[in-house]
């Protein structure tokens with residue numbers, strides 16, 4: 001038996017493990033620097049992926065306004081082209097618009113050229129609707145390869161991940177999602193977390209990447225429950241831009 005075979009296999013397994021970590025783990029920095037946290041335990045950055053979605057986004061905008069909450073929307077370029085008026089309304093209400101690619105592919109398997117095309121086309125869709133460019137980007141499914149963050153940086157985009165992703169992309173009873181969001185309130189009340197210098201970036205979904213009009217009623221209901229409670233607990237709702245640039249008030 002060749003003794004190098006098991007060593008080679010374990011090395012290959014270790015490398016595969018490292019690549020999987022860098023590609024999938026939300027706070028891994030192996031494939032380039034990403035923003036994962038806010039700079040204060042009192043700042044909560046609520047983010048929404050996969051919109052704009054005519055079935056949910058307008059209702060969500062009303063709910064956020066009711067609680068004076070600003071958020072960040074990582075939008076899919078092809079949906080922006082179908083619903084530019086929703087994007088304009090989102091921006092008009094002082095939320096931050098960010099890039100989530102044009103067609104929502106898994107970028108892990110794509111070349112630098114194809115990744116650039118996906119990001120650029122989404123930039124163009126946002127630019128056509130708003131007359132301004134996005135500065136922030138989140139990879140679909142959070143998947144990265146060695147070219148994703150680098151390509152985004154070349155296009156002037158900073159890459160954003162998250163600290164909490166409660167799994168709202170499938171229909172579910174609102175109570176389940178309400179339960180999955182409990183760690184945010186628990187952390188605010190924890191002296192250890194309050195002594196830390198960072199806060200949460202929460203990844204929710206107002207759309208579905210397979211088609212427009214995905215049902216995200218549970219996301220809406222869970223936020224109806226938590227927004228006033230988070231506010232009462234002393235959290236400030238910030239955009240990704242504010243998450244790292246302004247002091248908590």
Ligand SMILES: [Zn+2]
Pocket residue numbers: 049050100104139140141209
């Ligand atoms: Zn997505």
